[in-house]
Structures are given as structure tokens and as C-alpha cells.
Amino acid sequence: MRRRISALAVTAAVAGGVLFAALPAQAATAAAGRQSVAAGGGISVNIDELRQQSADLKAKADRLDREGEHEAADRARAQAHALDKRIQAYLDSEENMS
Numbered sequence: 001m002r003r004r005i006s007a008l009a010v011t012a013a014v015a016g017g018v019l020f021a022a023l024p025a026q027a028a029t030a031a032a033g034r035q036s037v038a039a040g041g042g043i044s045v046n047i048d049e050l051r052q053q054s055a056d057l058k059a060k061a062d063r064l065d066r067e068g069e070h071e072a073a074d075r076a077r078a079q080a081h082a083l084d085k086r087i088q089a090y091l092d093s094e095e096n097m098s
Contacts, residue, residue, distance in 0.1 A: 045090050054083040 057080035064073035 047087060047090065050083055050087050050090075054080045054087070057083065 057076045061073040061076035061080065064070070064076060
């Protein structure tokens with residue numbers, strides 16, 4: 001039982017890390033393009049760059065599906081979905097600041 005719980009904890013931590021690793025450090029910097037500033041003004045995010053990353057992941061998933069790598073395609077789609085949710089959260093927080 002103890003080993004199973006630790007294995008589940010490690011799996012959850014790795015899965016969470018993969019989603020956060022999908023966003024490079026540059027995405028949180030002030031760059032050209034549309035930007036969103038989170039509450040408190042401490043974080044600026046390039047929304048256009050995040051949308052491009054999401055589109056790239058979706059294209060990668062389609063390519064992997066055509067190649068027969070369905071599990072890898074599902075992982076790429078999950079990462080794209082997580083990015084889409086994060087983009088929407090940024091946009092919602094920006095609207096709530098006004």
C-alpha cells in the first residue's frame with residue numbers, strides 16, 4: 001500500500017511537471033504581441049505565443065496520429081488542451097481586473 005501511494009504521488013508530480021514544462025520561460029516575459037497581466041501586475045504573458053504553442057502541439061498530435069503513434073498524440077493533445085485552459089484563465093483574469 002505504501003509503495004502504491006508513493007508511486008501515484010510520483011506519477012502525479014511527473015504529469016504536472018510535463019504540463020508546466022510545455023511553457024518555456026520566455027512565455028512569461030514581456031515580448032512583442034498581445035500580453036495579459038495577471039492580478040497585481042506581477043506576471044505578464046504573451047498570449048499570441050501561447051496560442052502558437054497550442055497550435056503547434058495540435059499539429060504535432062495530428063502528425064503523430066497519421067504515423068500511428070496514438071498515445072503520443074493523446075499526450076500532445078492533452079498539453080494543447082492545458083495551454084488552451086491556461087490562456088482562457090489569463091484572459092478571464094484580465095477581464096476581472098477591469
